[in-house]
Amino acid sequence: MSTNHQRTLVVVGNGMVGQRLVEALRQRDPQRRWRITVLAEEPRPAYDRVALTSYLTGTSAADLSVVPDGCYDDDCVLHLADPVDHLDRDARTVTTASGRVVAYDALVVATGSVPFVPPVPGADLDGCFVYRTIEDLDAIRDRAADTGSGVVVGGGLLGLEAANALLSLGVRTSVVEFAPRLMPAQVDQGGGEVLRRKIQELGLEARLATATERIEAADGGLRMVFADGSSLDTGLVVFSAGIRPRDELARSSGLEVGERGGIVVDDGCRTADPAIWAIGECALVRGRVYGLVAPGYDMAEVVADRLVGGDAVFAEADTSTKLKLLGVDVASFGDAHGATPDALEVVYADPVAGVYKKLVVTDDAAELLGGVLVGDASAYAALRTMVGRPLTDTPERLLMAGPATSDLGDDAQVCSCQNVTAGSIRGAIRDQGCADVAGIKACTRAGTVCGSCVPLIKTLLTQSGVVASTALCEHFDLSRAELFDVVRATELRTFSEIIAGHGRGRGCDICKPAIASILASLGAGHILDGEQATLQDTNDQFLANIQRDGTYSVVPRVPGGELTPEKLIVIGEVARDFGLYTKITGGQRIDLLGARVEQLPAIWRRLVDAGFESGHAYGKALRTVKSCVGSTWCRYGVQDSTSLAIMMELRYRGLRAPHKIKCGVSGCARECAEARGKDFGVIASENGWNLYVGGNGGFRPRHAELFASDLSTQELVRLVDRFMMFYVRTADRLQRTAAWIEALTDEHGDGLAYLRRVLVDDELGICADLDAALERHVGSYTDEWAAVLADEEKLGRFVSFVNAPDAPDPSIRFVTERGQIRPATPVSGDGPPVVAGPTLEVVR
Amino acid sequence: MTMLDVRTWTAVCRYDLLQPERGAAALVGDVQVALFRTHDGAVHALSNRDPFSGAQVLSRGIVGTRGDVPTVASPMHKQVFDLRTGVCLDEPDTAVAVFGVRVRDGVVEVSSP
Ligand code: SRM
Ligand SMILES: Cc1cc2nc3c(=O)[nH]c(=O)nc-3n(C[C@H](O)[C@H](O)[C@H](O)COP(=O)(O)OP(=O)(O)OC[C@H]3O[C@@H](n4cnc5c(N)ncnc54)[C@H](O)[C@@H]3O)c2cc1C
Ligand code: SF4
Ligand code: FES
Numbered sequence: 001m002s003t004n005h006q007r008t009l010v011v012v013g014n015g016m017v018g019q020r021l022v023e024a025l026r027q028r029d030p031q032r033r034w035r036i037t038v039l040a041e042e043p044r045p046a047y048d049r050v051a052l053t054s055y056l057t058g059t060s061a062a063d064l065s066v067v068p069d070g071c072y073d074d075d076c077v078l079h080l081a082d083p084v085d086h087l088d089r090d091a092r093t094v095t096t097a098s099g100r101v102v103a104y105d106a107l108v109v110a111t112g113s114v115p116f117v118p119p120v121p122g123a124d125l126d127g128c129f130v131y132r133t134i135e136d137l138d139a140i141r142d143r144a145a146d147t148g149s150g151v152v153v154g155g156g157l158l159g160l161e162a163a164n165a166l167l168s169l170g171v172r173t174s175v176v177e178f179a180p181r182l183m184p185a186q187v188d189q190g191g192g193e194v195l196r197r198k199i200q201e202l203g204l205e206a207r208l209a210t211a212t213e214r215i216e217a218a219d220g221g222l223r224m225v226f227a228d229g230s231s232l233d234t235g236l237v238v239f240s241a242g243i244r245p246r247d248e249l250a251r252s253s254g255l256e257v258g259e260r261g262g263i264v265v266d267d268g269c270r271t272a273d274p275a276i277w278a279i280g281e282c283a284l285v286r287g288r289v290y291g292l293v294a295p296g297y298d299m300a301e302v303v304a305d306r307l308v309g310g311d312a313v314f315a316e317a318d319t320s321t322k323l324k325l326l327g328v329d330v331a332s333f334g335d336a337h338g339a340t341p342d343a344l345e346v347v348y349a350d351p352v353a354g355v356y357k358k359l360v361v362t363d364d365a366a367e368l369l370g371g372v373l374v375g376d377a378s379a380y381a382a383l384r385t386m387v388g389r390p391l392t393d394t395p396e397r398l399l400m401a402g403p404a405t406s407d408l409g410d411d412a413q414v415c416s417c418q419n420v421t422a423g424s425i426r427g428a429i430r431d432q433g434c435a436d437v438a439g440i441k442a443c444t445r446a447g448t449v450c451g452s453c454v455p456l457i458k459t460l461l462t463q464s465g466v467v468a469s470t471a472l473c474e475h476f477d478l479s480r481a482e483l484f485d486v487v488r489a490t491e492l493r494t495f496s497e498i499i500a501g502h503g504r505g506r507g508c509d510i511c512k513p514a515i516a517s518i519l520a521s522l523g524a525g526h527i528l529d530g531e532q533a534t535l536q537d538t539n540d541q542f543l544a545n546i547q548r549d550g551t552y553s554v555v556p557r558v559p560g561g562e563l564t565p566e567k568l569i570v571i572g573e574v575a576r577d578f579g580l581y582t583k584i585t586g587g588q589r590i591d592l593l594g595a596r597v598e599q600l601p602a603i604w605r606r607l608v609d610a611g612f613e614s615g616h617a618y619g620k621a622l623r624t625v626k627s628c629v630g631s632t633w634c635r636y637g638v639q640d641s642t643s644l645a646i647m648m649e650l651r652y653r654g655l656r657a658p659h660k661i662k663c664g665v666s667g668c669a670r671e672c673a674e675a676r677g678k679d680f681g682v683i684a685s686e687n688g689w690n691l692y693v694g695g696n697g698g699f700r701p702r703h704a705e706l707f708a709s710d711l712s713t714q715e716l717v718r719l720v721d722r723f724m725m726f727y728v729r730t731a732d733r734l735q736r737t738a739a740w741i742e743a744l745t746d747e748h749g750d751g752l753a754y755l756r757r758v759l760v761d762d763e764l765g766i767c768a769d770l771d772a773a774l775e776r777h778v779g780s781y782t783d784e785w786a787a788v789l790a791d792e793e794k795l796g797r798f799v800s801f802v803n804a805p806d807a808p809d810p811s812i813r814f815v816t817e818r819g820q821i822r823p824a825t826p827v828s829g830d831g832p833p834v835v836a837g838p839t840l841e842v843v844r
Numbered sequence: 845m846t847m848l849d850v851r852t853w854t855a856v857c858r859y860d861l862l863q864p865e866r867g868a869a870a871l872v873g874d875v876q877v878a879l880f881r882t883h884d885g886a887v888h889a890l891s892n893r894d895p896f897s898g899a900q901v902l903s904r905g906i907v908g909t910r911g912d913v914p915t916v917a918s919p920m921h922k923q924v925f926d927l928r929t930g931v932c933l934d935e936p937d938t939a940v941a942v943f944g945v946r947v948r949d950g951v952v953e954v955s956s957p
Contacts, residue, residue, distance in 0.1 A: 475909075505908070505911075506882075507909070508917065509906040509917035512906050513906070535906075537919065538901070538904040538905070541904065546904075550900055797863075801870055801876075802856060802857040802868045803856045803871060809900055811893075
């Protein structure tokens with residue numbers, strides 16, 4: 001819908017800020033007075049650079065995109081991979097690398113910044129990287145696959161994030177920092193000391209007060225030589241020593257730039273040339289360059305407003321920051337260094353617990369100016385909103401307990417990335433019916449960038465009394481975790497008692513299996529004992545997996561995927577004798593399909609006699625521990641992954657859980673067992689085992705994240721024991737560990753860090769109990785199928801018809817395909833029509 | 845007014861063979877019937893054929909209640925049926941056949957729908 005009255009806006013750069021400008025202008029200009037042309041250097045539309053690191057842990061480039069569908073059309077065009085390299089201010093045109101010439105009425109430069117690479121000799125050698133784009137991360141990942149060690153130059157916010165990312169790629173990592181402390185821009189010396197210890201606990205080496213003199217190629221890798229003459233050999237180097245604004249276009253066209261770079265603009269983000277504006281990390285506004293996205297977004301809003309005739313100005317921006325590092329809580333906000341004249345500092349330090357907190361207040365202790373939190377930043381989101389306001393409590397008490405959220409005024413800023421106040425969030429809850437964090441994110445955009453305000457959003461939701469119901473179903477108001485605690489703490493061991501005491505009605509297909517699973521996790525006898533038998537889904541009822549035609553599949557356990565020829569032959573014979581279809585599963589074992597209910601006992605009699613046991617393919621329980629051949633055979637293996645996988649599978653077999661649990665053990669970083677796709681995965685290192693948790697294939701794939709490294713087998717088992725038991729006790733029904741950890745993140749800020757506090761530091765004081773519960777499980781394990789075979793009453797239920805126990809179901813029909821049976825299906829016109837397709841019951 | 849019950853009844857099994865709150869399949873001629881004994885001792889009989897998948901499996905579903913309605917959930921894809929009327933509560937356009945059922949001298953008898 002273009003008209004002659006349209007003017008042309010050219011935006012140079014499609015980063016987070018340039019993109020925000022486009023969206024903000026489209027919103028303010030529904031008549032389309034502006035036509036927009038965006039010229040971008042990168043090969044893909046704007047993506048979430050703040051979340052860049054998650055790209056290394058499984059988030060795809062597509063997931064990172066921040067461009068909404070339908071954003072670009074005839075009036076709003078985006079040209080990718082075509083950077084502007086010339087600006088002609090007299091002609092009002094820009095020229096791109098491909099030779100495209102675009103005329104503009106207004107030009108917005110949103111070119112961001114580049115990582116600063118210190119001018120040390122050798123900084124351009126192969127194996128030296130920066131950390132800014134998806135392409136950078138691809139290159140780093142490739143290199144990391146071939147090397148065991150890395151160095152990050154720069155111990156600031158980004159440097160530490162990059163270092164931890166290297167660690168998660170399995171690379172031993174050192175951080176080299178020129179200043180005498182880590183995060184020198186945010187944290188003072190006291191906080192820096194606590195931070196250094198935290199970082200070392202993560203497994204990162206920190207070399208402080210160290211200047212790099214040169215980098216040399218050495219033995220196929222790199223050698224860093226430092227000013228004090230010492231040196232360090234490494235496979236790769238990542239520079240993260242600050243950023244430099246990309247102001248080349250301004251420089252070459254005679255626009256003013258700052259002493260240390262940055263395109264000089266006024267409070268309206270306009271340069272001295274009235275047709276040219278600069279926003280984001282390339283702009284020098286109010287005397288500074290902001291390296292954060294929130295001020296950039298504000299600038300984009302200002303310019304969008306100005307382009308439609310408004311007079312918005314850029315106000316002082318919040319530069320609060322929180323380190324996005326697993327297990328290390330660091331935050332600084334406001335005037336963290338006490339630069340305000342006569343400011344007072346109130347410090348609380350507990351070096352043993354690794355906590356350092358400082359508040360900066362006015363000299364009369366009446367107003368909060370800023371602060372630093374290390375080791376425990378739980379109060380960050382709330383404290384940040386109070387900067388510049390009268391203190392609601394004594395500084396000491398605020399330090400210890402953090403402010404009460406009810407103290408938040410409606411104009412207090414909750415989300416600084418998106419500039420959303422407590423009032424707008426309360427409004428969204430009240431007027432737009434938002435009832436959960438996802439709803440708030442959709443309505444207000446709060447919480448969608450760095451995520452550090454999410455705990456605060458949750459608190460506001462709870463206070464408004466609208467938090468989503470966690471009730472299990474219409475029969476129980478309790479959540480699964482609450483129900484678990486109730487059953488564990490009481491002597492109630494039957495469904496009838498439990499529903500009489502804590503629910504209503506007679507249950508359903510949601511609460512019955514959930515309670516059956518709770519009872520089984522607590523070791524309340526065989527799953528088909530007494531009333532328990534009536535609670536089970538058909539799979540658990542017949543200890544086999546139902547198939548589309550009402551037949552069942554049989555999956556014997558093959559621990560670690562290791563199988564003797566004798567046992568392999570037994571499986572073959574059983575399949576042949578009962579006419580079953582056989583297939584290798586995705587879980588390193590063998591599935592026998594097409595068994596009728598009344599055949600199951602006879603099939604299992606043969607299997608049990610040959611030493612097989614139930615594989616629990618039917619249960620919400622441990623499934624398989626996938627293995628690779630490991631150091632026993634493989635020329636690269638560094639540990640015996642097969643033995644560990646078998647030991648783990650035997651240890652956790654039969655453990656009932658909120659959902660199925662899958663595991664893997666790989667003998668080296670090549671990861672042939674795909675351990676990082678599992679609920680817990682173990683990858684061998686030279687020094688022991690690295691434990692990853694929270695992986696998932698299936699519906700919503702997610703890579704497991706590094707939980708602890710270089711563990712001995714004993715340490716590993718202890719951690720996994722606790723992880724499993726804590727999951728069993730606290731997860732929601734049908735919530736895999738991946739979703740559980742994400743939920744913990746929503747609740748506690750950083751799920752993995754929380755798990756470390758609970759399972760490693762024993763913050764809740766429950767570790768001994770978890771250990772004992774898991775030991776009880778191991779001690780009481782018996783094979784479910786062997787128990788059925790030994791029990792006439794249970795066996796009596798494996799009949800096709802009450803009045804004709806051995807008559808085969810006449811509706812089951814097979815045809816032959818590739819030499820085996822398969823159900824007669826409508827596809828070949830030889831079976832009953834299928835009306836509904838399968839629906840996945842996956843709770844996210 | 846007294847009505848004469850002219851349906852033909854087939855004895856299928858002893859009542860105490862039915863587990864409370866669990867189903868069982870019975871073969872009546874060549875028809876498959878799903879029998880359910882609920883918590884209050886009542887017995888219901890539906891067609892065993894799950895209309896959504898076409899498989900003869902309804903007797904293997906979980907028995908429970910929705911509000912006051914006694915129900916069974918298909919073991920295949922979890923649609924819930926009213927044990928008294930055979931109507932699918934999730935998709936009321938779909939229903940399964942209901943059979944007459946009575947208990948005489950401790951024996952469960954089923955009649956045609
Ligand atoms: C047999 C098998 C396919 C095969 O022929 O290879 C299979 C078959 C079924 N899978 Fe699977 N899955 C099989 C490996 C997998 C894998 C691969 C793996 O384990 O390495 C995955 C992805 C990994 C993961 O789970 O993270 C997988 C992801 C799923 C999912 C999605 C889970 C999710 O979190 O999104 C479901 C649905 C669910 O559980 O809710 C599912 C559900 C099912 C069910 C139980 C569907 C159902 O309710 O009937 C199928 C049972 C058939 C049967 O009779 O065994 N299956 N399924 C595999 C059995 C492995 C084994 O030895 O136990
Ligand atoms: C790993 C990482 C973590 C971060 N974490 C946080 C955080 O937690 N919180 C926070 O607030 N900020 C964080 N940041 C900083 C944040 O990402 C930036 O502030 C933000 O992306 C700046 O947006 P921008 O649009 O100004 O610049 P950019 O996102 O850099 O976009 C500029 C774009 O312009 C393109 N360009 C440059 N020159 C030209 C040209 N001549 N022609 C065409 N295109 C050109 C560039 O290729 C680039 O795509 C992080 C950054 C990184 C790298
Ligand atoms: S993809 Fe579908 S059919 Fe295949 S195993 Fe998974 S659930 Fe079964
Ligand atoms: S503060 Fe960063 S997303 Fe809200």
